[in-house]
Amino acid sequence: MIRWWISALQLTELFVSTLVHLLYGFYIFSSAVAGDLSQALNELVFKPNTNAVVKEEEAGGTSAPAATTTNADDLPPIVLVHGIFGFGKGRLGGLSYFAGAEKKDERVLVPDLGSLTSIYDRARELFYYLKGGQVDYGEEHSKAYGHSQFGRVYEQGHYPEWDEDHPIHFVGHSAGAQVVRVLQQMLADKAFKGYENTSEDWVLSITSLSGAFNGTTRTYLDGMHPEDGRTMKPISLLQFCRLGVLIYDWLDIPWLKDYYNFGFDHFNMSWKKMGVWGLIDCLLGNAGPFASGDWILPDLTIQGSMRLNSHLQTFPNTYYFSYATKRTRTIMGYTVPSSIFGIHPMLFIRVLQMSQWRHPPDVPAPYKGYRDEDWQDNDGALNTISMTHPRLPIEHPCKMVVNDSDCRHLQPGIWYYKIVEGDHILFIVNRERAGVQFDLIYDSIFERCRKHVFRRVPTVPNEIQQ
DSSP, rough: OOOOOOOHHHHHHHHHHHHHHHHHHHHHHHHHHHHHHHHHHHHHSOOOHHHHHHHHHHSSSOOOOGGGGGGGSSOOOOEEOOOOTTTOOTTTGGOOTTTTTTGGGGEEEOOOSSSBOOOHHHHHHHHHHOEEEEEOOOOOHHHTTTTTSSEEESSOOOOOTTTTBBBBEEEEEEEHHHHHHHHHHHHHHHOOOOOOOEOOOGGGEEEEOOOSSOOHHHHHHHHTTTTTSBBBSSSSSHHHHHHHHHHHHHHOOOOHHOOOOOOOGGOOOOOOOOHHHHHHHHTTTTSSSHHHBBBBHHSSSSHHHHHHTTTTTTTTEEEEEEEEOOEEEEETTTTEESSSSOOOOOHHHHHHHHHOOOTTTOOOOOSTOOOGGHHHHHHHBSHHHHSSSSSSSSSSEEEEEESSSSSOOOOOOOOOEEEEOEEEHHHSOGGGGTTTTHHHHHHHHIIIIIIIIISSSOSSSSOOOO
16 A cells, blocks of 8 residues: 655655745745755865865965964954844854855854844844843833743853953844844844943944945835834735744744744743644734744835834944945836846846835835835835845934945944945855856955954044935
8 A cells, every 4th residue: 555644754844844834935936046945055065175175275375365374363353243043153054144255354154043033132142142141131121022031052162362452353244133133233232131341342343235224125125014113914925934934833842843943932932831722823913023023024125124223223333335236227207127047036026116105105114205206216125225235214323335435444433335236135045146246245244344444543534425
């Protein structure tokens, strides 16, 4: 008799594999990423490690940088913060979210934060990842959103000496850039119990890669209500995402959670803690992060970003730089994808959808002066206007940069930004898709961190564009 069933383990593995790829692809374009993941994993398994050879060649070259003699322990860390559906070091079988960019510098940290948790929760997690100790989400916040006050324990912080005399460079991709801004504000507000000496000057610089500063119209296409930017439409891709994540967390299979974790452990949604009825309650939308709104998507709407930005400052002693990506162009007054063959088909559809999205005429605009045409340029996930610098509800000091040579004398307290032709995942997952541009961008970032970005009075003042 032919067996019609397969083992529970095989079913679970199939479910999880499908879920992770679909959900990851849902916001970061699965078709493009799936190919990149397969290629990267292939190279990881079947190709020898060539790092030692490269280093040996560099060491023997005549133009080896002086930094090779620098003690890495003396350098301020550069912390790479991932975006939505992202992951840190050690997840997804050791795959690098930043496509190996962390190997470009001797002192780089890649934290693993909640991939779908709110920007507030991720900022709290990032602090304890660096300083050490048990993550404390705050009593008031935890009660308001219905989760445990305490989370993961870091027995040893990754940079426990972190303070004003030992500041840090941060590089954030997508929502990761906003996470760092929230963290800096928390430091300024002395928001961590037991750490009364924190200040905004613990952050030396913030570099944003396609940063989600002012929200994105993509959230409305995927299922957030444009009326409030908080709730989900009953039938949408986000609802599929919600159901998959709830089931994944409820199953609570340790080795799978070690492989990939959405970050909702502090909501205690495992079958051991809530049982079947608890799962049903969450699926019905009566409990859990999606019911309380304490997850990432409400923070990425225009309204949600404005709520966050209303409390966030640009500080006078911190250096700020952002790369805003764009995959559109204007033809005869219409904004369309800038290429057909240069964009993956799934990405092409998303770029086209965002360029054609219009705010519903019967719904109040998210802010006074809103115009659809301002939000048409995009990279498939975020609108270009959102990525340059914080501008809603109040525009922060900024200066557009055309060439990196224009910012040899950076001024703190100003958002320098550069617009780059590329999609939202150009500088993550697989560097081969970005080509030489990948290395040029990261080389510029690390060079600024190591050679140009220090707390000093610039020799040449820069003109500020407001």
